Every structure is written in C-alpha cells, then in structure tokens.
Amino acid sequence: MAGVLVFGDTVGGELTPVSLEVATAGAGLADALGESLLGALIGDDLAVATREFRGGFSSLYLVEDKHYRPYTAQAYLNAAQKVIEACSPSVVLFAHTLGTREWVPRLAAHLDTGLVMDCTVLAAEGKDLVVTKPVYGGGILGEFVVRGGPRMATVRSAVFDPSSAAVATEVVRLDVPVPAPGRVTFVDEATVAAAGGLKLKDAKIIVSGGRGLGGKDNWHFIEETAAALGAAVGCSRPVVDSGWVPSSHQVGLSGTCVTPDLYIAVGISGAVQHLAGISAAKTVIAINMDREADIFTRANYGVVGDFREVLPAFVERIKQLRS
Amino acid sequence: MNILVTLKQVANPDISPSHIQLDPAGKRIVSPFGIPPVMNGYDANALEEALRLREKHGGKVTALGLGDDTSRESLKCAIAMGADTAILINDPDLLNADSAGVGRALAAAIRKIDDFDLILCGRQASDTDGGQVLHWIAETLDLPAVSPIVRIEAVDGRHLTVHRLIEDGYQRLRVELPALLGVSSEINEPRFPTMRGTMAAGRAMIPGWKASDLGLQPFTPKVELRQLQIQLRTSKADLIEGNSAAEQGAALANKLHDLGLI
Ligand SMILES: Cc1cc2nc3c(=O)[nH]c(=O)nc-3n(C[C@H](O)[C@H](O)[C@H](O)COP(=O)(O)OP(=O)(O)OC[C@H]3O[C@@H](n4cnc5c(N)ncnc54)[C@H](O)[C@@H]3O)c2cc1C
Numbered sequence: 226m227a228g229v230l231v232f233g234d235t236v237g238g239e240l241t242p243v244s245l246e247v248a249t250a251g252a253g254l255a256d257a258l259g260e261s262l263l264g265a266l267i268g269d270d271l272a273v274a275t276r277e278f279r280g281g282f283s284s285l286y287l288v289e290d291k292h293y294r295p296y297t298a299q300a301y302l303n304a305a306q307k308v309i310e311a312c313s314p315s316v317v318l319f320a321h322t323l324g325t326r327e328w329v330p331r332l333a334a335h336l337d338t339g340l341v342m343d344c345t346v347l348a349a350e351g352k353d354l355v356v357t358k359p360v361y362g363g364g365i366l367g368e369f370v371v372r373g374g375p376r377m378a379t380v381r382s383a384v385f386d387p388s389s390a391a392v393a394t395e396v397v398r399l400d401v402p403v404p405a406p407g408r409v410t411f412v413d414e415a416t417v418a419a420a421g422g423l424k425l426k427d428a429k430i431i432v433s434g435g436r437g438l439g440g441k442d443n444w445h446f447i448e449e450t451a452a453a454l455g456a457a458v459g460c461s462r463p464v465v466d467s468g469w470v471p472s473s474h475q476v477g478l479s480g481t482c483v484t485p486d487l488y489i490a491v492g493i494s495g496a497v498q499h500l501a502g503i504s505a506a507k508t509v510i511a512i513n514m515d516r517e518a519d520i521f522t523r524a525n526y527g528v529v530g531d532f533r534e535v536l537p538a539f540v541e542r543i544k545q546l547r548s
Numbered sequence: 549m550n551i552l553v554t555l556k557q558v559a560n561p562d563i564s565p566s567h568i569q570l571d572p573a574g575k576r577i578v579s580p581f582g583i584p585p586v587m588n589g590y591d592a593n594a595l596e597e598a599l600r601l602r603e604k605h606g607g608k609v610t611a612l613g614l615g616d617d618t619s620r621e622s623l624k625c626a627i628a629m630g631a632d633t634a635i636l637i638n639d640p641d642l643l644n645a646d647s648a649g650v651g652r653a654l655a656a657a658i659r660k661i662d663d664f665d666l667i668l669c670g671r672q673a674s675d676t677d678g679g680q681v682l683h684w685i686a687e688t689l690d691l692p693a694v695s696p697i698v699r700i701e702a703v704d705g706r707h708l709t710v711h712r713l714i715e716d717g718y719q720r721l722r723v724e725l726p727a728l729l730g731v732s733s734e735i736n737e738p739r740f741p742t743m744r745g746t747m748a749a750g751r752a753m754i755p756g757w758k759a760s761d762l763g764l765q766p767f768t769p770k771v772e773l774r775q776l777q778i779q780l781r782t783s784k785a786d787l788i789e790g791n792s793a794a795e796q797g798a799a800l801a802n803k804l805h806d807l808g809l810i
Pocket residue numbers: 362434435436437438460461462463464475476477478479480481491492493494495496497498499502512513514515518530531532533561562589672673674
C-alpha cells in the first residue's frame with residue numbers, strides 16, 4: 226500500500242471549493258510520507274470538474290455515470306471501494322460534507338479500518354497518520370493516531386488553502402458496474418431556495434440571527450439587514466429547530482462552515498458549536514443584549530444592546546452610506 | 549413496530565470550555581462539580597421519534613446504552629419519557645473503545661436482543677462529534693442506514709419514507725426495514741419525563757451486560773486518542789459606544805464603512 230488518495234467533492238458535476246483544500250492537505254501528507262498523490266472523482270458529467278481539480282496528482286481516477294446523480298450512499302460507497310482497490314493507497318482523504326458524513330464511516334466499517342472525521346490538522350509521524358479534530362462541539366481539540374489500511378480522514382472546509390498545483394498528468398477511468406438497487410431507494414429531492422437567492426457558502430457578508438430574536442415574527446429584522454447589505458442570511462441551530470428558517474441556513478458544527486469577510490451575529494450567544502462554523506470568518510460583529518455573552522470573545526466589534534433598536538438605526542445608516 | 553434506540557450519556561454540551569477540566573492523563577473531560585451529564589441531544593430526538601412511532605403503530609421501544617454505571621441515569625430518563633425497557637452495556641474494558649469497538653459492542657447487544665424492526669441513533673454524539681458509531685452498527689448488522697434524518701414521512705408495511713438532509717434541502721428516500729436511521733434535531737422536540745414514567749423508571753431493572761455476555765472478542769483500536777487540549781478564548785470585542793441603542797447602531801454602520809467592509 227502506498228500513495229495518498231484525495232477524493233474531490235462534486236455537486237451536480239461541479240467541483241466544490243473544499244476539494245482543492247483537501248488536495249492541499251493531501252499534498253502535505255504525501256510529501257511527508259514520501260508517497261505519491263492520487264486524486265479521484267465520483268459523479269455524473271465530470272468533464273469540467275476533471276479540468277478544475279488541481280492538486281498535482283500523478284493519477285486522477287474517475288468513476289463517471291448518470292447513476293451518481295443524485296447522490297446515494299450505496300452507489301458512492303461502491304464506487305469509492307473500487308477506486309481504493311485499483312490504487313491501494315495508504316491514506317485516503319475526503320471533504321467533510323453531508324454526503325461523506327454518511328458514506329465514509331460506512332466505508333471505513335466495511336474496510337474495517339481507522340477513520341477520523343472533520344479534521345483540521347493532518348500530519349505524518351513515520352508511517353503513522355496523526356490528526357487533530359475539534360471535539361465537544363469545538364471547545365476542545367483532540368489529537369488522534371489513525372491506524373489500519375488505508376487510514377482515512379475527512380477534512381473540515383475553510384481550514385486549508387486551495388491547491389493551485391497542476392491538473393493530473395494521467396486520467397484513469399474506472400468502469401464500475403452499477404450496483405443492484407439496494408434496500409434504500411431514491412424518491413425525489415426538494416431544494417429549499419435560500420432567502421434572497423444567496424448561498425451561505427459563497428457569501429462575502431452574512432447576517433445571522435439566533436434565539437435572541439425571540440420569534441419568527443421578528444425574523445424580518447435579520448432579512449431587512451441582510452437585504453440592505455446584499456448579504457446572505459444565516460442562523461443558529463435553535464432557529465432551525467424552531468422552524469423559523471430551513472436547515473440550509475444553519476451555521477456551525479452541524480450546519481455550514483462559512484468563510485465571509487464580514488459576519489454579523491445578532492442575538493446569538495456564541496456557543497462553541499456555533500463558533501465552530503465561523504472560525505474562518507474575517508471580521509465578526511456581535512449584537513447582543515448580554516455583555517457577558519461568549520460571542521464577544523470571538524467578535525472583533527460588538528454592540529451591547531437590543532437588536533430591535535440597534536438594527537433599524539444600523540440599516541437606516543447603511544442605506545445613507547450606500548446612496 | 550419494535551424500535552431500538554441507542555442512547556449515549558455525555559457531558560452537558562452547554563458547558564463553556566472555560567469551565568471544563570481534563571483528567572490528569574488529558575484524555576477525558578471532567579464535568580464541573582454540580583453539572584450532571586445528560587442524554588446526548590440527538591439521541592433524545594431519536595427516542596422521541598421512537599415513542600411517536602409506537603403511539604401510531606404499536607410495538608415497543610428499547611433503549612440501549614454503553615457506558616459506566618452513572619449512564620443508568622440516562623436510561624432511567626428514557627424510561628421516564630416512555631421507553632418500555634432499557635439495557636446498559638457496562639464493561640470497563642469497553643469504556644475506552646473507539647467508534648469501531650463501541651459500534652460492534654452495541655451491534656452485538658442488538659443481535660442478542662434480536663427483536664427490532666428499526667434502530668434509531670443520533671446523527672452524532674456531542675462529546676466525540678464523531679458520527680461514526682451508527683454506521684459501524686449498521687455495517688456489523690448488515691442493515692441499510694440513512695443519516696441525517698429530519699423527518700419520517702410515512703410508514704407503509706415494511707418500508708419507511710424518510711427525509712434526509714442535503715445541503716440546500718432534503719431528499720426523500722424509501723427504506724426497507726429492518727433499517728437504521730441517524731436522527732437530526734430538526735425532527736422533533738423531545739418530551740419531558742412524566743410522573744408515571746418517573747415512577748416506572750424507579751422500579752425498572754436495567755441489566756448490565758459485559759463483553760463476555762456479548763461474545764465480543766478483544767480488539768485493537770483503529771483510532772487512538774493521544775490527548776485533549778482545551779481551547780480557551782480570551783480576546784474581547786471592541787464595543788461600539790453611544791448614548792442610545794440607535795446611536796450605537798448608526799455608529800456600527802459608520803465603523804464598518806470606515807473599515808471598508810461595506
Ligand atoms: C452536537 C451539537 C451540535 C450543535 N450544532 C450547532 C450548530 O451547527 N450551530 C449552532 O448555532 N448551534 C449548534 N448547537 C447548539 C449550540 O450548543 C447552542 O445551543 C446554540 O448555538 C445556541 O443558539 P443561540 O445562540 O441562538 O441561542 P442562545 O444561546 O439562547 O442565545 C441567545 C442570545 O440572544 C441574546 N438576546 C436575547 N434577547 C436579545 C435582544 N432583544 N437583543 C439582542 N440580543 C438578545 C441573549 O443575550 C443570548 O446571548 C449544537 C449543539 C450540539 C449539542
């Protein structure tokens with residue numbers, strides 16, 4: 226077994242930015258282990274993704290078929306297993322996504338090997354893979370030695386810089402027979418449109434509301450502020466659990482890790498599980514009534530006050546400044 | 549429909565890192581005095597969903613945990629909420645097991661119980677943030693597994709229709725029973741224990757199973773914790789002052805403008 230294999234992540238045939246970050250993590254490990262770097266993509270219509278998946282891979286394995294859209298765990302699991310059989314890597318890395326959270330642990334169990342998910346540091350010590358991952362919501366870092374063959378890890382987004390290395394010198398297509406329909410069958414998919422059409426992942430500015438908003442009736446304060454700034458709308462978990470907004474807006478450990486230049490947290494206390502999602506935000510602003518709230522230990526600037534008074538004046542002034 | 553729910557007892561996830569201490573080996577967290585551990589939040593959602601399914605379709609709900617003796621408290625709480633029975637795997641040899649070890653021990657216990665149509669787990673535990681154990685159970689028992697689930701839409705005969713979270717919405721999947729689901733918090737609001745339930749919990753016998761009861765072979769962990777390190781935040785935000793909240797709001801806008809952020 227040799228080689229560090231990096232699985233890229235695609236959505237609807239498009240390579241997602243985190244794929245290039247995982248490539249960087251993989252390159253570091255391949256260097257340290259003195260092994261080659263390999264890439265892999267599973268999906269439908271991968272022509273563009275193949276050209277965009279930079280990483281300096283000596284080989285890029287492709288499993289391409291209509292069958293891989295929409296995502297189902299069984300199909301991805303089967304395809305990944307075939308890629309691993311084809312190149313027998315010593316280490317396999319994946320992006321940490323809602324998909325890999327489902328099929329990669331099943332793959333690890335199937336291969337009976339070691340896996341740590343949501344890693345922020347990856348290192349080689351001799352032939353050992355040593356990783357760091359936040360635990361207890363993010364308030365504590367755990368360092369783990371990963372064993373088995375191949376050793377596996379998923380990598381948190383917005384931690385590594387995207388790779389700008391060359392595209393693969395060789396593309397290897399694998400013909401993977403489509404597995405028989407399993408005990409889980411796909412019915413359909415419903416997308417819930419993001420407010421204002423802006424996605425959290427790509428947003429430069431995010432206005433995020435928490436339980437402190439007090440109720441769905443007050444959510445317009447967040448939407449109006451976001452609209453004035455051309456920002457995406459985010460939220461903390463209780464807001465999703467209470468049904469004020471759909472899950473796709475949730476920022477944090479069990480939601481999205483975001484990377485905006487400006488993150489405005491309104492009525493959010495700053496629990497570690499929330500902060501886990503904004504560690505890559507450049508400037509954080511907190512608006513909170515409680516001066517002692519933990520959010521002020523992460524925020525660069527803060528306003529201690531009631532959002533019902535702070536936000537209308539803020540929006541008013543933004544509009545003046547922008548006109 | 550007979551449902552098995554896996555319940556992990558964890559340190560209260562709301563404890564701020566500044567109040568957490570580590571044991572001398574730096575491998576376990578020690579809850580601050582007076583803050584009792586709790587049932588893992590997603591597992592409470594799994595239990596609630598199981599109770600609702602039982603109310604609609606009949607059957608029984610069994611709670612299964614692996615942990616030290618104190619973990620009986622969470623299992624009693626499960627009975628107080630309405631679970632029919634609870635079983636604890638409490639073998640000191642298993643307390644430091646990795647996801648593979650815990651998953652296989654739970655799977656072995658589930659095989660021994662041998663009376664279920666559906667296994668409901670949490671999508672992840674709030675101490676490990678692992679999200680792995682459920683899949684080790686499913687693989688060991690060769691069951692289909694789907695996670696994270698935000699809704700069980702329909703039950704027809706031997707099939708469930710479930711909503712699984714995707715990045716910008718959800719997918720609907722039809723799952724054949726027996727199956728395992730990883731439950732997310734959107735699915736429901738867990739109920740509180742009732743007085744009747746609490747009395748039942750007081751009387752309940754919760755057996756403690758050992759690795760030998762489960763026929764488990766010794767295993768070598770595939771993932772080994774080397775050490776934990778607490779992340780403390782000490783910085784403080786610059787506060788925007790003003791004579792009124794409205795003045796502060798306007799001053800904040802000016803500040804962001806000066807910084808070139810908007
Ligand atoms: C395993 C696990 C995963 C989790 N994942 C996530 C996640 O991905 N994302 C996430 O966000 N959370 C997550 N959580 C939940 C997290 O622990 C916190 O419970 C949650 O972030 C708290 O949300 P909040 O700050 O909105 O609410 P609260 O903690 O209730 O804070 C509300 C804040 O609003 C302030 N406030 C009240 N009224 C006003 C007012 N009028 N004006 C201004 N301020 C006001 C209060 O001072 C308070 O600070 C997770 C928890 C667990 C256990």
